[in-house]
Amino acid sequence: MTTTWVRRSAAALATALATATLVATGTAPAGATPGCTDETPPNVLLDGCDDSSPPETSVAASVTPNAAGYVNVSTVTFTLSSSVTDADTGPFGFECRLTGTPDPYDWKPCTSPVTLTGLPDVAAGGYVFSARAVDLGDAARNPDQLLGPGVVVDTPDVDQTAVSIAWGQDTKVPFVFVTRSGYDADTPTQPVMTSATVPLRLNSSEPGTTYECTDNGRPTTCTGPTWVVKDPKPGRHVVTARAVDRAGNPSAWSKPVEFFVPRNLTRSKGWSKVRNEGYFRGDALRAEKRGARLVLPRTKVGELRLLAPTGPAFGKVRVRVGRRDWHVVDLSGRRTALTQLVVIDRYSGMRSGRITIESLSSKPVVVDAVVARPNRFPPAD
Structure with missing residues (x-):
């Protein structure tokens, strides 16, 4: 699934980066100078015209961080696009920045799509990819008359509200362990449980995991580290569980744990x-x-x-x-x-x-x- 991110306010950036979600930086672009969609170069006596409306940037990512800020793949592709609010025809390009990876880099020219592959796992918010659109035609010109008074200000020709995407990565599958309390000397692998509740212990090799459980093959709600089965029905119970880590990686199902409840x-x-x-x-x-x-x-x-x-x-x-x-x-x-x-x-x-x-x-x-x-x-x- 492909998700497109667009820009937000600078205040939202600080909050979203702290929680490993997509944000946008900077402020909204200024309005275009009336009648000026491209920067007209100056002549000997007159200043040129400054286009004060840089292009805007959108980024679509091949994977979306989940609510915890994680993806569970080591390859991410970003598709970049630009748009303008005036009749400027460009040409347009992009600059990208990457932090948190083994090979980070500051702003440099880039082309769409940008693919990052073979990344090591990192905590939520550990990677940040940023992109901004550039008006390549205007960037090469200065509308200020070099020999004259110089009254035309050359405003930035690059999007000042770059799009930033922050994420963490976890590609490892967790392990799960299920243990049962209670002991039965006659049938230790299927003890008879006479209490109104049956406590089971769920443990995972990774912190922050959630659990999925079945009782006699049917899905049932469970929580860790202690799952208490309340008022179990009479008869044989075969319980299995699996752990799902913060990135959504599920473990294999555990070995079955059994117990038996008497008939009243x-x-x-x-x-x-x-x-x-x-x-x-x-x-x-x-x-x-x-x-x-x-x-x-x-x-x-x-x-x-x-x-x-x-x-x-x-x-x-x-x-x-x-x-x-x-x-x-x-x-x-x-x-x-x-x-x-x-x-x-x-x-x-x-x-x-x-x-x-x-x-x-x-x-x-x-x-x-x-x-x-x-x-x-x-x-x-």
């Missing part, structure tokens, strides 16, 4: 809801009669865990998938608000069907949530 239980006949801050999502289900059942929808199960509080007054429940064998879970013991109890470990093979949880005695039991997932896990790092 809903009330059923024979079960009442109880609340406690220590429970998963703040509530659980309680039964006090033998045979009270909870039946979950059909699913594929390679690993099954029951989340429940334990205590000396609690009884037992039994759990099965489909019509497979029952697994007895004893909830008595040391008092805890929430314990993860492995009912079927990840090495027991796949099975599918409805998950049934049933109270086994008249002692009260409380169950909180269920982890039911296939036994496919990413390898350990």
Whole structure:
């Protein structure tokens, strides 16, 4: 995309250069002397005529600095053009100036287009290219009568409001790192997360980067350095991220980071809801009669865990998938608000069907949530 810059005020120049944006320098050109569009040379007795309206300058660049003042390429081409406010037919030319590069130069004649290539990376505002149009015909003449009184002032024949473009350059692709808090001794590469939020750490090899993230392949909003996933949905989560630096260079996508969120239980006949801050999502289900059942929808199960509080007054429940064998879970013991109890470990093979949880005695039991997932896990790092 090509963008054309035109001149602005001198005050805007100081501000824009400080923020690495395009600016124009100088003041507006003076009005043309009536009837004089070219500088008439003097004769022996009379002064000539001064054209006091120099040409104006426009510059179009092959790339545009972004809001941070950066481009992400090492080649920039500037196309120069001039215009006049009177009937002057020229000829016109240009002078250019360049600072910040390994080979800077002050004002010198140049032709359009001007291409700068192979530039090293530099901070925002590190490079400044300036161009100004020149009336080549008038510049070669002095309308003042050399032997006479000399009353005609030879005003500048070069644009006094040169166009300046300032930019920074960053062509390097950043790296990104994603780390997850929380640990699970049974499945360290896919830990079960029971908190209401899941904090993830995003880091980049470059300062000032932003991040793009996906959760199960879907784009999701994220920020660094700490990204907190709030109230994640139950089930498996596969998170990836990439960093985008100040120049817009994106990194490669990170290695996937996984975690699993339990399924909260809903009330059923024979079960009442109880609340406690220590429970998963703040509530659980309680039964006090033998045979009270909870039946979950059909699913594929390679690993099954029951989340429940334990205590000396609690009884037992039994759990099965489909019509497979029952697994007895004893909830008595040391008092805890929430314990993860492995009912079927990840090495027991796949099975599918409805998950049934049933109270086994008249002692009260409380169950909180269920982890039911296939036994496919990413390898350990």
